[in-house]
Amino acid sequence: MRTDEELMLLFREGNREAFEELFSRHHRAVVRFAWRMTRDPSTAEEAAQEIFLRIARAAPSYRPTAKFTTWMYTIARRATLNYLRDTEEDGEKVPILQEGEGEEGAYLVQLPGPDDLNPERHVWEAQLGERFRTALGALPEGHRAAFVLNRGDGLSYEEVAQVLGVTVQAVKTRIFRAREMLLSRLSKDVSG
Amino acid sequence: MGCGDIRETISAWVDGEASPEEAARVREHLSSCEPCRVLERQMRAVGTGVLQIRGKVPDRFREAVFARLEAEGALPPGKKAYPLSWRWATVPLAAAAALGFFLLTSRETVLPPVPVSPVPSQGTAAALTSEDREMIALLDVLDDPAALDADGEAEGMEMLAPGVIADPPKPAGGGRSGA
Numbered sequence: 001m002r003t004d005e006e007l008m009l010l011f012r013e014g015n016r017e018a019f020e021e022l023f024s025r026h027h028r029a030v031v032r033f034a035w036r037m038t039r040d041p042s043t044a045e046e047a048a049q050e051i052f053l054r055i056a057r058a059a060p061s062y063r064p065t066a067k068f069t070t071w072m073y074t075i076a077r078r079a080t081l082n083y084l085r086d087t088e089e090d091g092e093k094v095p096i097l098q099e100g101e102g103e104e105g106a107y108l109v110q111l112p113g114p115d116d117l118n119p120e121r122h123v124w125e126a127q128l129g130e131r132f133r134t135a136l137g138a139l140p141e142g143h144r145a146a147f148v149l150n151r152g153d154g155l156s157y158e159e160v161a162q163v164l165g166v167t168v169q170a171v172k173t174r175i176f177r178a179r180e181m182l183l184s185r186l187s188k189d190v191s192g
Numbered sequence: 193m194g195c196g197d198i199r200e201t202i203s204a205w206v207d208g209e210a211s212p213e214e215a216a217r218v219r220e221h222l223s224s225c226e227p228c229r230v231l232e233r234q235m236r237a238v239g240t241g242v243l244q245i246r247g248k249v250p251d252r253f254r255e256a257v258f259a260r261l262e263a264e265g266a267l268p269p270g271k272k273a274y275p276l277s278w279r280w281a282t283v284p285l286a287a288a289a290a291l292g293f294f295l296l297t298s299r300e301t302v303l304p305p306v307p308v309s310p311v312p313s314q315g316t317a318a319a320l321t322s323e324d325r326e327m328i329a330l331l332d333v334l335d336d337p338a339a340l341d342a343d344g345e346a347e348g349m350e351m352l353a354p355g356v357i358a359d360p361p362k363p364a365g366g367g368r369s370g371a
Contacts, residue, residue, distance in 0.1 A: 016268040023257070028249055035247025045250045052257045056266040132241045150207060152242040157209045176203040182238045 004068035012059045019059075023052065026069075029153060030076055036148045037080040039137045047083045051076045066162060073155065073163045077145050084141060128186075135185035139178055146171050147178035195221075195228055202228065206235045 002010070002018075004025065010018035030051050034044040054075045062071070136144060142164065149155045149163060150171070157171045164171065198221050204210045205218040222229050250256075261267045 014268040019267065023254065027253065027257075031249050031253070032245075032247045036242060036245050041248075041250075044247060045253065048253070049257050049260060053260060053264065053266065056261050057264075128241070129244055133245055136242065136245070148242055151239045152245070157204070157207070172200065172204050172209065175207065176200040179203055179235050179238055182241070183234055186238070 005064040008059065008062050008068055009064065011056075012062055019056065022055075022068075026072060027052070030072070033073065033076050033148065033153060034080055036136065036152055037077075037141075037144065038083060039133055043083055047076075047080045050079045050083070054079055067159070070155070070159050070162050073149060073153065073159075077149075077163055081141060131186060132182075135182050138185060139181055142166075143174045143178040143181070146174035147182075150175055195225060198228070199231065202232055203235055206232060206239060 002021070004022060007018040007022050011022065027048070031044065031048045034047040034051065035041070038044045038047055051072075055072060058075065136147075139147065145164060146160050149160045150157065155163065157168050157175075160171045161168045166174075198218065201210060201214050202218055202222075205215055210218060222232060258267070
């Protein structure tokens with residue numbers, strides 16, 4: 001079986017079937033990523049379509065210097081970011097940070113005490129899914145992207161750093177902050 | 193090391209991203225800090241929450257993407273999205289047709305055998321040829337095993353269905369010679 005990188009090179013040379021195979025392999029992950037980043041089904045579909053358009057457009061300049069998936073998620077993140085900015089311009093409040101913003105102390109959250117949030121008792125109750133989606137959507141985009149790419153798509157901190165264009169330490173901090181904010185938000189939902 | 197200083201490292205440790213030295217520090221801290229053990233469980237739980245958001249591939253998503261790609265000219269022209277459809281469909285279709293023909297013809301060959309016609313009555317004897325008469329005579333002989341058992345080897349042989357007592361063997365030459 002050909003690797004993703006080999007398929008992308010074949011597509012660059014004009015092989016349509018290679019792109020169809022790449023699409024078959026990755027369209028679910030792309031839709032899932034767009035869904036997690038945007039929360040809105042129609043926006044997610046638009047963004048997911050845009051991601052594949054960008055991949056096809058970028059084929060002539062593709063160089064297999066990194067894993068295909070890292071390159072793909074870089075495109076995916078930029079595409080969803082554009083859609084989120086468009087949504088923000090339409091009047092909805094979507095927190096988006098510039099690179100590096102909020103890394104140091106901007107989101108210091110007092111974590112709930114052990115008695116305030118018991119995940120075994122509360123976190124996975126039936127209604128948690130919607131609460132979790134809301135809490136995830138309230139994260140700054142850079143934190144949400146780091147958290148989703150690592151926990152949702154299985155990218156390592158190093159790969160997340162490549163996708164986001166930041167250092168591994170910044171990824172570590174973003175994911176920790178994302179966890180803090182999610183726990184704080186879910187704790188409030190549970191307690192009140 | 194205080195709890196506030198190690199929480200970020202606990203988060204990385206939960207994700208399998210802590211160095212061996214960091215992992216050792218986390219394990220040592222957790223062994224003596226109940227609040228951080230609770231926090232560690234919460235971090236793991238919230239980390240799995242994102243997996244519950246799966247989304248759904250929209251209906252006709254593939255068609256929509258490829259239509260846009262083709263409209264832009266971003267896909268190489270010529271071949272269809274499913275280039276093998278009709279050309280290769282003929283192979284299984286031909287195989288299915290051959291199998292169906294075989295089954296139909298096989299049914300004809302395994303039809304139950306035509307029952308043997310009973311011996312014609314005297315009223316139809318006029319229509320019999322000489323070969324027919326010889327065959328009928330031969331069948332009459334077969335009805336009387338003793339006629340073929342000149343050496344008496346068939347004596348006592350059960351010629352009827354198992355369990356049915358046969359008539360005592362007739363003496364040689366006692367067949368229906370008058371037929």
